[in-house]
Amino acid sequence: MNILADKKKIQIITEYFYPVVGGMELNILNTSKHLVEDGWNVAVFTTKNNRDQKNVLKDRAKIYGIVVKRKPYFSYAYSPFSLGVNYHSSGVICLANLSVRPGIFVLLYALFLKIFGWKKFILIFSSHGQFGQSLKVHPSIEFFLKSIIEKTIGVFLINSVVDGIHAVSETEKNKLIKAGIKSILITVIKNGVDEDAYKYEQEQFLKPETKDLVKNLGDYILQVGRIERIKNFESVVKALPHIDAKINFAILGPDENRKYKNEILALVDELNLGHRVHFLGSVTGLAKYYLMRRAKIVTQMSISEGFGSTLYEAMTQGCVCIVSKNTALEELIKDGVNGFCVPATDYLKLAEKINFILEKSDKNLLTKMGNANITLTKDKSWRNIATELSRFYIGYLNSEK
Numbered sequence: 001m002n003i004l005a006d007k008k009k010i011q012i013i014t015e016y017f018y019p020v021v022g023g024m025e026l027n028i029l030n031t032s033k034h035l036v037e038d039g040w041n042v043a044v045f046t047t048k049n050n051r052d053q054k055n056v057l058k059d060r061a062k063i064y065g066i067v068v069k070r071k072p073y074f075s076y077a078y079s080p081f082s083l084g085v086n087y088h089s090s091g092v093i094c095l096a097n098l099s100v101r102p103g104i105f106v107l108l109y110a111l112f113l114k115i116f117g118w119k120k121f122i123l124i125f126s127s128h129g130q131f132g133q134s135l136k137v138h139p140s141i142e143f144f145l146k147s148i149i150e151k152t153i154g155v156f157l158i159n160s161v162v163d164g165i166h167a168v169s170e171t172e173k174n175k176l177i178k179a180g181i182k183s184i185l186i187t188v189i190k191n192g193v194d195e196d197a198y199k200y201e202q203e204q205f206l207k208p209e210t211k212d213l214v215k216n217l218g219d220y221i222l223q224v225g226r227i228e229r230i231k232n233f234e235s236v237v238k239a240l241p242h243i244d245a246k247i248n249f250a251i252l253g254p255d256e257n258r259k260y261k262n263e264i265l266a267l268v269d270e271l272n273l274g275h276r277v278h279f280l281g282s283v284t285g286l287a288k289y290y291l292m293r294r295a296k297i298v299t300q301m302s303i304s305e306g307f308g309s310t311l312y313e314a315m316t317q318g319c320v321c322i323v324s325k326n327t328a329l330e331e332l333i334k335d336g337v338n339g340f341c342v343p344a345t346d347y348l349k350l351a352e353k354i355n356f357i358l359e360k361s362d363k364n365l366l367t368k369m370g371n372a373n374i375t376l377t378k379d380k381s382w383r384n385i386a387t388e389l390s391r392f393y394i395g396y397l398n399s400e401k
Contacts, residue, residue: 009091034386129306
C-alpha cells in the first residue's frame with residue numbers, strides 16, 4: 001500500500017518523552033525510530049519536564065531522526081496552539097493518552113475542523129493504559145475529576161472525531177469499550193522488545209561488572225520497573241520472610257517516586273531484610289537481559305498495567321514469571337500454563353508460588369513454562385511492531401476521502 005510522501009507525517013502529542021522511561025514513552029521512541037527508517041517524518045510535541053523535575057529539558061532535540069519540540073508545562077497544557085502542531089496539513093496526528101489538558105482541546109479543535117470540512121489529517125488516539133485509571137490506584141480529587149471528564153466529554157469527542165484508536169492490549173480495548181467508546185475504532189497492537197533480547201549468544205560482550213553484580217546477588221527474584229507506587233514492590237518484600245532466607249530480591253528500574261522508595265526501605269528495615277533487598281537502578285541492553293536470564297523468578301505485581309513491557313522482555317529470556325491478577329499481565333501469563341497469577345497484594349499466596357518454583361515441585365512444568373514464554377515472544381521486536389503500526393497508519397491514510 002503506497003501513499004504520497006507528503007502524507008507520511010506523524011505528529012505525536014504526549015506529556016513526557018525521552019529520556020523519561022515508561023511503557024508509553026518506550027513505545028513511542030522504539031516505534032518512531034523505525035518509522036523514521038521507513039521514510040516517515042515523525043515529530044513529538046511534549047513538555048520540558050521529566051517525572052520529578054520541571055523545565056529541565058532542552059527546547060528542541062533530534063533523537064534517532066525524531067524531531068522533538070518541548071514547551072514548559074503551562075504552555076503545553078494551557079496554550080496548545082503554541083506547541084507548533086500543524087492542524088492544517090495531511091498526515092497523522094497522534095494523541096498519546098487522553099490528558100484533559102491539552103487532549104480535550106485537541107479533540108474539540110479537530111471536531112471544529114471536521115464540522116466545517118477543513119480537517120485534512122487522520123486523528124489517532126493512542127491508548128497506553130491510562131484511560132479511566134482506577135481511583136484505587138490514584139486516590140485524588142484530580143484523578144476523580146479527570147475520570148469524570150474522560151468518561152463524558154472525552155468519550156463523546158473520541159467517538160465523534162477520532163479516526164482510529166491504537167490500544168496496547170485487549171484489556172485496554174475492553175476498558176475503552178466499557179467506557180462507551182465504539183469498538184470499531186479500536187485496533188490492538190501490542191508492545192515489543194529490544195533486539196538485544198534475542199542476542200543470547202553475545203554474553204561474552206558483557207562488562208565484567210555486570211557478571212560480578214549477578215554473582216554477588218546469588219539466587220534472586222527480579223522485578224523490573226520504575227520505582228512507582230503502582231508497581232507494588234512491597235508485595236514481594238512482604239513475601240521474603242516466608243521463603244528461603246538465601247533468596248534475594250533485586251529491583252531494577254529508575255527512581256521516580258522518592259517518597260514511595262523510602263516507604264519500601266522502611267518496610268525492609270521493619271522486616272530486617274536489608275541484606276536481601278537490592279535496588280540496582282537502571283540497567284539497559286544486554287546487561288538487563290542477562291540479569292533477567294539469571295533470575296530464579298521474575299515477578300510483576302503491579303496494581304494496574306496497560307500491557308507489561310518489562311514482563312514481555314523477561315519472557316523472551318525463558319523466565320518463569322509470577323504476575324498480579326486483574327491486569328493486562330494476564331494476557332501474557334496464563335495461570336499454571338506459562339507462569340502464575342496471584343492477587344496483587346496477597347503476599348502469602350505469592351510466597352506459596354515462589355516456593356513452588358524454588359523447590360522445583362514440578363520441574364517438567366517449569367521447563368515447559370520457560371520454553372512457552374520464549375515461543376510466545378518470538379519475533380516481537382520493536383522493528384516488527386513498528387511495521388505493524390505503519391500498516392495501521394497507512395490503512396487510514398489510504399482510506400481518506
